Amino acid sequence: MISFSNLSFEAGGACILSDVSSEIPAGGITALIGPNGAGKSTLLHCLAGLNTPAAGEVHVEGAPVLSLPDRDRARAVALLQQSQTIVNRLSVRELVAFGRWPHHQGRPGAEDARLTEAALETFDLLPLADRALETLSGGQRQRAQVAMVWAQSTPWLLLDEPLNALDPKYARDLMHRLHELTRPGPGARSVVVVLHDINAAATWADRVIAMKDGRIHASGPSADILTPGVLEEIYETRFDVLEHAGRPVVVAR
């Protein structure tokens, strides 16, 4: 479980997160939704231990995330940032292999090589593996970064808008893989993902945390949160929630 209580975060003299508390159970996909500037990325960075809150604490599996040694934290949570700084001259394979760093600390072994190749294959990157990142399209680069985070093999994956720049096939493939990865069973992982695509949340998320103005507006099972009422409250625009093939489909009016 990741739990956080009375979390506040300030930046540039402004209060970005105000007294947010919640518990995210292990297993399954938890989507963070909300309008631009709601505080989703800031919260995700707090969960990953990259932001130091002004008040409150984050615990990952019972341990205060900020007290974990860097290596232990990197083996517990992997974070895909929205604007990751990457070295453009690196090849795709080299970038993905970086995901293994917390496990080998500069001395990669056969298992690290195997998991790097598996991540390249999973994200359809083998044909691009030797290409420099600077030569890739936006979506290809995004897939390479997701593959790096994947290769980190952590129990928790924190993903900030991973569908950015992905075409519909790759977006669906990624959500499907995350779904499979998080089903109950030995080795099941846990995913917290910032999504702007409400229908991706409706289709794949088990739980939704809806944020607005630096606060949690509502949270719970997806079907309870992705309602016209809650969506209108957070986005200040009207929605219909239809049903198609047994699944909710959210349509902005």
Ligand SMILES: Nc1ncnc2c1ncn2[C@@H]1O[C@H](COP(=O)(O)OP(=O)(O)OP(=O)(O)O)[C@@H](O)[C@H]1O
């Ligand atoms: N270092 C900073 N200094 C000042 N303001 C900041 C800083 N970092 C974030 N903010 C502000 O905090 C608010 C929340 O930002 P955050 O990136 O967490 O929002 P978000 O919900 O992820 O938005 P988006 O959907 O647009 O990515 C925004 O208004 C942003 O401008």
